[in-house]
Amino acid sequence: MAIPDHVLVVDDDPDIRTLVGKLLEKNGFRVSKVPDGKGLRLLLEKSQPDLIVLDLMLPDEDGLVLCRNLRSRSNIPVIILSARGEDMDRIIGLEMGADDYLGKPFHPRELLARVKSVLRRARTLPDDVQEQDTNATYRFAGWVLDVPTRQLYSPKSKKIFLSGGEFALLRVFLNHPNRVLSRDQLLDFSHGREIEPFDRTIDMQISRLRRRLGDDPKKPSLIKTVRSSGYVLAVRVERGGESHGTDDPGSGD
């Protein structure tokens, strides 16, 4: 029998914790519920959930700061569930490393669908990518991505944490270096051909990935924007001992 996925719900409203807990348990998930940031930290000391549903307005800490801190040291997927539903809140939430954002009030089935989608996205890559590079180590511009451990190392050997989405996206670029990839292709490759509810997600993830890689967003040298076409990883990539790309992508920024 499969081990149920463990979801941690962080929300100060007991009615929301009850509703989300009931919904997820009814659908086969194991659920932990805590009311605040302190509860989140205590739980993370004891166990590693598969996904966190995080409210933004918590009594002791700002959920956005928690999200950022979480992302800096963990790859656990995060869905923000908040009544702060303005576009800017969504954008900031995604910028802070959340994998998805759902405004309150919400339809329980929509939350369930998003939980499943984010978990699937965090775990899956297209078959061709998974089969090819499950044990690979990529080297590019002094950086190293170790696929089995999902660890990214900077040229100064500093460990850089990536969210599930960022890892998937970087892996796709490393599999297709110096090739212009459209937003649709990036969505397909990195998200397993799902319909994305928030169509700027790829752009935001690119922006976050550039920051992780220390790439200047105004004049990126690694992940370049190709106007009206998409993005290209403009760098030589080595996988294991073999060269996996050329230096010149032949594209502008």
Added chain:
Amino acid sequence: MGVEPEKITVRIDEDLAEIVPGYLVNRGKDLEQLPLALVEGNFQTLRTLGHRMKGSGAGYGFDGISEIGRAIEEAAKREDREGVEQGIADLASYMDRLEVVYE
């Protein structure tokens, strides 16, 4: 002879039957807490209670509670006593007329 107020019938997924009564009990508690907070001029509490109602109501199937919560939260933000009073009256009326059908 008074006229019976019109019922508000809300149809809710029977999967939620176990937790909906508790949710409605909590809204009854809100109806005790909201006027107290208003008397004390505690607009932060009013705002929090409205915010929570807004966030949770529709998830349980009670869109009306989300709407009333939104109105209370907005009125509390403006420190608009009359707006909050109206929201409390609307909540009391909603709860009084509510009829839940599980299906």
